[in-house]
Amino acid sequence: MVDFDEYFYYPALMSRVAEIQGLRELSDENKDRIIPLFTLGRWHNAIEFNRAIENCSAAIGNNRVFFADLTREVRHQPDGISATLNPDNNFSAWRAYVERFENAIPVVQMVPDASLRQVVRQAQLLERTKNKVAFRIRNPAIELPFVINSLSALDETDNAIIFLDVRYIRGEERIARAVLEDSIDRIRSEVQDAKIVTLCSSFPPYLGDFADDEEETRGSLEIVERQLHASVVSDGRECIYGDYASIHPIIRPNGGGGAPIPRIDVATPFAWHFERRPTMKDSRPSAYTQIAGELLARWDDSLPGNCWGAQMIHQAANGDPHGLAAQSWIAVRVNLHLTHQILLSDQAAAPDNLEEDF
Numbered sequence: 001m002v003d004f005d006e007y008f009y010y011p012a013l014m015s016r017v018a019e020i021q022g023l024r025e026l027s028d029e030n031k032d033r034i035i036p037l038f039t040l041g042r043w044h045n046a047i048e049f050n051r052a053i054e055n056c057s058a059a060i061g062n063n064r065v066f067f068a069d070l071t072r073e074v075r076h077q078p079d080g081i082s083a084t085l086n087p088d089n090n091f092s093a094w095r096a097y098v099e100r101f102e103n104a105i106p107v108v109q110m111v112p113d114a115s116l117r118q119v120v121r122q123a124q125l126l127e128r129t130k131n132k133v134a135f136r137i138r139n140p141a142i143e144l145p146f147v148i149n150s151l152s153a154l155d156e157t158d159n160a161i162i163f164l165d166v167r168y169i170r171g172e173e174r175i176a177r178a179v180l181e182d183s184i185d186r187i188r189s190e191v192q193d194a195k196i197v198t199l200c201s202s203f204p205p206y207l208g209d210f211a212d213d214e215e216e217t218r219g220s221l222e223i224v225e226r227q228l229h230a231s232v233v234s235d236g237r238e239c240i241y242g243d244y245a246s247i248h249p250i251i252r253p254n255g256g257g258g259a260p261i262p263r264i265d266v267a268t269p270f271a272w273h274f275e276r277r278p279t280m281k282d283s284r285p286s287a288y289t290q291i292a293g294e295l296l297a298r299w300d301d302s303l304p305g306n307c308w309g310a311q312m313i314h315q316a317a318n319g320d321p322h323g324l325a326a327q328s329w330i331a332v333r334v335n336l337h338l339t340h341q342i343l344l345s346d347q348a349a350a351p352d353n354l355e356e357d358f
Helices: 017-024 049-060 088-098 116-130 140-153 173-190 224-233 284-302 308-317 326-349
Strands: 009-014 037-040 066-070 104-108 133-137 160-168 196-201 218-222 240-243 263-267 271-276
Touching (some): 009 326, 017 326, 088 116, 133 140, 160 173, 173 196, 263 308, 263 326
Parallel strands (some): 009 037, 066 104, 133 160, 160 196, 196 240
Antiparallel strands (some): 218 271, 263 271
16 A cells, blocks of 8 residues: 655646656656656647646556546546546546546546535545545645545545646745745644645746857756745744646647757756757757767766666667657656656655755
């Protein structure tokens, strides 16, 4: 039986090809250290919704458990999702769907037309059939009473975990911290031993804004999620670290601007570094080879050993890029980010290591 206390990092990933590949290429040892939260939807370049959960399950592999949630972005919701989110009979459609997947830990669904009783009973029934449940709070002002009442109605509060999702936080750190701290205090005032994960992203929608040169060819930016989590726990509030695995939390629609700019991002423990070539859209193989070489000259020592993402950058620098599409390199960034954050979270959780490592 899974014990949430044994895990120190909870990444959230959308059921898109690039993110799932980045996860799939993790080592088995690293996969054993996480329980990913999958948001199921129908994004561009994504597999069909009715296969999304199977592909997510296959990516984490080896009968490992994962959290299953549904996207709230209307333009990315597949046909029939309204039925799955119907609160009738205590969300019976969602319960029937997720119960088909043995390793899926369901996220308790909350929608505007659901009553408190419907949400509470959904949580109770999911706990009865799946043993473990999760809550994802996107709108604390409305959803916190539903979650607190549901937690109080469970057989064991240890069977539940709460994701406090404040989404994109870069430039909004003070507001995000205030929301997280208030939410944690309100939950713990009613359920003292509640397990809580802070979930957010600081990866921007456009990296060119963070370039160090006028040609927008390179730059670096801090991973603000780590700073925010550290600031929340510094005041004595216990919570677990979670993030969007180096992905911006809102997926933009397909653009009409032609081929994307060749770019590779390197994730290090506390920052992302990127190289891009705006003038080389039409010579992508040589662009990626040049980019990979530049990144290795600067950051090779920061690449984790025996890591698929690092291997792909070395392969590109040797003139053989593993892919020429943007999603191939998003997968590399996700893989590097997950690898670093798993190690960092384990180190932070080790006794007497917090001050030394941070």
